[in-house]
Amino acid sequence: MATVAEHGEHHESSPPKGWLRWVTTTNHKDIGTLYLTFALIMFFVGGAMALVIRAELYKPGLQLVDPHFFNQMVTLHALIMVFGAVMPAFAGFANWMIPPMIGAPDMALPRLNNWSFWLLPFAALLLSSTLFMDGGAVAAGWTLYPPLVLQTGNALPFTIFSVHLLGLSSILASINIIVTIFNLRAPGMTMMKMPMFCWTWLITAFLLIMVMPVLAGAVTMLLTDKYFQTSFFNPAGGGDPVLFQHLFWFFGHPEVYIIILPAFGIISHVIPTFARKPLFGKNSMVYATAVIGFLSFIVWSHHQYTVGMPVPAELYFMYSTMLIAVPTGVKVFNWLATMWKGSLTFETPMLNALGFLILFVIGGFTGIMMSQVPADLYYHDNYFIVAHFHYTLVGGGVFAIFAGIYYWLPKWTGIMYDERLGKLHFWLSFLGFNVLFFPQHFLGLAGMPRRIPDYALQFTEFNQISTVGAFIFGFAQLLLVYVVYQAIRGVGERVNSEVWEGAKSHGLEWNLPSPMPYHHSFEGIDIQKAIACE
Amino acid sequence: MVSASGSYYLPHKAKWPIIGSLGLFTFMIGFSMKVLGFGGGGFLLILGLLIVLGMMVGWFGEVIHESVARLYNEQVDRSFRWGMIWFIASEVMFFAGFFGALFYIRMYAVPWLGGEGTTGVGQFTHLLWPDYAPEWPTNGPAHVGGKFEPMEAWGIPALNTLILLSSGATVTWAHWGLLQNNRDQFIKGLIFTIALGVTFVLLQAYEYYHAYTEMGLTLGAGVYGSTFFMLTGFHGMHVTIGAIFLTVVLLRAMRGHFDPEHHFAFEGAAWYWHFVDVVWLGLFIFVYWL
């Protein structure tokens, strides 16, 4: 049974011409491309800021930037990487892959889909323009803690509105994803048959809808505290600065799962394909993801162990946080069991997936260590935590994005990317990443606080190693751009619909021609048979 | 495809989203310039709002047009319903954030400031505010905003509760009318609902006026004023939006749109109205009464 979709104005299988195509498009593939391109640009903008930070930290003393500018870089680097690079990249994957994975003609609400993307460039514009304002950009860290953030100059309202736009974009995109998954699955594509990537995005979308509005409310309170005389965070008026932290982390903790769950999804596709075995324990993977999603709502104050909570609260947040290790462990063990007795090959997507696994597990270990309040009283706000969350968000999130790009790029373009350069990109990234972040564990344990532009002499060596790693990691990303650009230009071998050996048994999308047709992905394809084949 | 009847409608060439983004962008720049005291901020703010309004008129107009042309099958209708449900869910969480702030302040922040609690923060904080006794309502140990009177629950707010609850009933009555193809009851029900909504907003406006001019209760009246006005203010805004939503539905109903099978817009408005209703119950209990 072929997919028939009715189109508003005309039937065509090739995209329209001109730049307006990209502004007015309602096609999930176009919007996916827009998201991914935007993410790539922001990845380089945020990356450049990271290099400013690392360059300044190469030596003790100030060489390049003034501390206030350094703090702006720290703040914007995080905001841009989280909201501009990683989240849009996963939204790009969702747009490209969810409809073909579930046998849908497109996303359920195509106009809304366009809007979710086209809010982002304006948010980015608002945010980055604050760098040039009186008083500079926000310099209070991406966590925007008051009262410090209320000392920001003219940038404050612009930044807050930028967060509103980002939140609105995420909420609309999430609504679209949930509706698509609930309502547009092909007959026979039951929820439990649905691929892991769709599952992880479904739960991510729930999380986004639940937490983004809370962030919007919290930053609105910042705005009114600063400009409309309210006292939410002002103790003299009966408020509490720590209240903001609770609201922020009610958003912020699920936010890190919002980044990592789609990554889990991608990895759950790549490992089975290159192990030539079905994913081990698919059902328990689904349950584990749901449990992680639930737990993410009830652990937020483990980011605030040092603010002075009553001891019972600290104990509660410690126990609930530790629990997260259980479903996360299940996922890791399932991936290992998928590899066990498989028939493994190590193309670039698989290398990145294994890189993900190694780095994420290390990040998980430090996570378990930090969940313990007594030990965290030491680790809190020093470089140990910086190492930890880069291992999970970059080692986890970004390496999964790399894996996903290499895995699906041939499906999107019809061209096999340059495998040699792909592997080189992986090895340089993996090496650079570890040189960059592993020494930061030692810096933290030795007592170096985070978010400082200058440090005591005993921290010099590890900071120098870290900076060298940062430049290796940063410049290695130019290779990614080159590899992707070549594939888009059509340089390279053409691939068939399956792309990877035996991939047809790992998902509907591998039944479609490569590249997938612009419209009517499933024209002439028997979805029922393809689902039954899996 | 999934649905038995027809195929899933996919629109092309969406021009309204980008206009919406531009409108919000203009509005936000205008708002920021306004609070920073730059000239032209107010103008941009209003311009942005007008663009957003225009976008909504245009976008919804296009959708209504397609709906009337029967381009939407049952499956599209389901997409709209799911979309509305999750949109309302996100709105619920927006209010949950403000309610959470209220509970935190009343249960933790204020008692700690007043030295309650035998361990941790509360035990020593009174050293900073030796004269402060924790109480609710409060404008904090420094009496930010000066003397004020708290809002009494059993006057206008109780009346407003009655008004909103009955508007929930009238909108359901309208729904019954629609389902039985009784257009007269449908339209009357909508008119009653909108009238009750408008009354609510007017009473609320009167209450605000009274608070500002006679009770010393302002947005700046410490944390009580902050939570009171932010919670009731955002709620009032949502009632206004809901009333506009219902008015559009009413105008469409008078033009003969909707039948017992096809009336997503009405149901969306009704769900939204019930959501606003439930939020008010929370407000009445936790902001006005307890």
Place this chain on the structure above:
Amino acid sequence: MSLHLIRLLLAVVLSLQALAAQADYRLNIPVGPTETSRAIYDFHMYAIWVCVAIGIVVFGVMFYSIIHFRKSKHPVPAGFHENTVLEIVWTVIPVLILVGLAVPATKALIRIEDTSGAEMTIKVTAYQWKWHYEYPEEGIQFFSSLDEASDRARQLGSDLAPEKVANYLLEVDHPLVVPINKRIRFLITSADVIHAWWVPAFGWKKDAIPGYVNAGWVTIEKPGIYRGQCTELCGRDHAYMPIVVKAVTEEEYKSWVAQWKQRQETLEE
């Protein structure tokens, strides 16, 4: 080739982790002169070894698969994709391990957070960007800011190299002087934004929240100079508000108190 690299990297990662566990001050948490510091260190090491043990199993399985189940050696993949018993096992075992972590953590935390029974009190107030110390029982108070040499060396384009400054960024004009072997309660608050008071040798840190007062305690067992820094981003000069605690014997402390009192009196006149 790639396989060897992975093995090599794993070896490096594991050996560094092991190194971090045993080696000196610069790689690991310092063991300070307080009960809390030792408790935190012990707990930290315990957690590291638990993680290393799990890591050996997880990475062992992973690299065993990579080596033995590569396509060239194991061309026909097995077809299994479920095993309920196994899945229950690897859900229950982590729970047990976590209980094993939670019990000592709970005990340690309750001791660390118990600020009762103090023999003296010091009130710490954070400012942008210096610390203010007050000894309510003695009637002494003073500000403690970054020392002059560090302040000169830290400027953008300074002619004084940080390497030439003793204790660069970790020296103040007036250190906090405290007696050893006394249970001291710190009351920590802030006058402007949130800061955090942290001396790594004491283990714990506590945020300084404006309008609220947090508490922590130490009993320092050995005389010495203990250095730390503000650990909550507090604006432009966050990196430049160090903490120096000078722990001295009871007699030395008494004479220091007398000196300060005199000094304060002369200043007041």
